[in-house]
Amino acid sequence: xxxxxxxxxxxxxxxxxxxxxxxxxxxxxxxxxxxxxxxxxxxxxxxxxxxxxxxxxxxxxxxxxxxxxxxxxxxxxxxxxxxxxxxxxxxxxxxxxxxxxxxxxxxxxxxxxxxxxxxxxxxxxxxxxxxxxxxxxxxxxxxxxxxxxxxxxxxxxxxxxxxxxxxxxxxxxxxxxxxxxxxxxxxxxxxxxxxxxxxxxxxxxxxxxxxxxxxxxxxxxxxxxxxxxxxxxxxxxxxxxxxxxxxxxxxxxxxxxxxxxxxxxxxxxxxxxxxxxxxxxxxxxxxxxxxxxxxxxxxxxxxxxxxxxxxxxxxxxxxxxxxxxxxxxxx
Numbered sequence: 001x002x003x004x005x006x007x008x009x010x011x012x013x014x015x016x017x018x019x020x021x022x023x024x025x026x027x028x029x030x031x032x033x034x035x036x037x038x039x040x041x042x043x044x045x046x047x048x049x050x051x052x053x054x055x056x057x058x059x060x061x062x063x064x065x066x067x068x069x070x071x072x073x074x075x076x077x078x079x080x081x082x083x084x085x086x087x088x089x090x091x092x093x094x095x096x097x098x099x100x101x102x103x104x105x106x107x108x109x110x111x112x113x114x115x116x117x118x119x120x121x122x123x124x125x126x127x128x129x130x131x132x133x134x135x136x137x138x139x140x141x142x143x144x145x146x147x148x149x150x151x152x153x154x155x156x157x158x159x160x161x162x163x164x165x166x167x168x169x170x171x172x173x174x175x176x177x178x179x180x181x182x183x184x185x186x187x188x189x190x191x192x193x194x195x196x197x198x199x200x201x202x203x204x205x206x207x208x209x210x211x212x213x214x215x216x217x218x219x220x221x222x223x224x225x226x227x228x229x230x231x232x233x234x235x236x237x238x239x240x241x242x243x244x245x246x247x248x249x250x251x252x253x254x255x256x257x258x259x260x261x262x263x264x265x266x267x268x269x270x271x272x273x274x275x276x277x278x279x280x281x282x283x284x285x286x287x288x289x290x291x292x293x294x295x296x297x298x299x300x301x302x303x304x305x306x307x308x309x310x311x312x313x314x315x316x317x318x319x320x321x322x323x324x325x326x327x328x329x330x331x
Contacts, residue, residue, distance in 0.1 A: 050062065100155035108237070
């Protein structure tokens with residue numbers, strides 16, 4: 001009897017340790033996901049355009065195809081690469097994070113330049129044809145979306161990896177990255193599915209006579225175009241701000257402290273000037289100068305990326321992804 005009691009005590013102790021570990025993993029995953037907010041917001045802002053022009057019955061299936069591709073990107077390709085980096089080349093994480101930050105700056109700056117009538121739209125936006133085979137066009141859109149998602153997912157996973165304490169075990173890091181991948185993908189594409197079906201839901205309510213539900217439906221239909229514009233602007237701003245922040249922080253870690261320290265001093269001065277909202281003032285000033293830096297860097301990178309890096313990716317990275325997907329039976 002005493003042996004059984006001792007065994008139950010051991011099981012209870014192990015259960016407490018396991019529960020604490022799960023809580024720790026969940027907490028770190030939430031923290032890591034929050035740090036990737038810029039890339040996450042852009043992912044949610046970019047994806048709805050891939051379903052534009054299709055029949056309403058195809059919108060959710062297209063989003064589901066993109067979500068499956070995103071999970072594949074994160075779990076099958078990026079997660080093993082992240083674990084290999086943290087095990088054998090942790091010194092590469094900061095430079096890769098800066099590369100990802102620079103890409104965010106480029107993406108955001110390209111959208112700003114296009115909004116003001118300069119430059120061309122991104123590759124993923126060039127192949128939207130008003131006519132042609134619907135199934136082929138759908139596959140083309142999905143492929144373009146998954147390609148863009150691979151870049152953003154790489155940035156999300158790298159940011160998440162950089163935020164995990166170095167002393168954590170490999171399995172703990174794997175679990176955290178797994179939870180980040182699943183949680184962010186579910187949140188982003190669940191949100192996207194709600195966005196793309198909002199118009200249909202509004203039209204459905206509007207068709208129900210002249211009551212409160214019909215008025216709500218008409219309000220949703222009128223609200224969604226403005227909401228999409230705001231979402232695009234917020235996504236672009238978040239990319240530029242987060243990208244600039246990553247670069248400045250990385251430069252400081254590599255020994256060039258001047259730009260990062262200058263922004264930090266400006267934020268401290270703003271906090272002292274308005275102590276009633278010190279935290280908000282500090283954040284706003286930091287985000288402003290990070291964004292200015294990110295925009296300037298992004299504009300400078302546009303010709304380099306369009307003339308050199310995009311063609312290089314097309315003949316190196318994308319065929320490799322296609323080969324890996326072929327190994328797993330992906331079309």
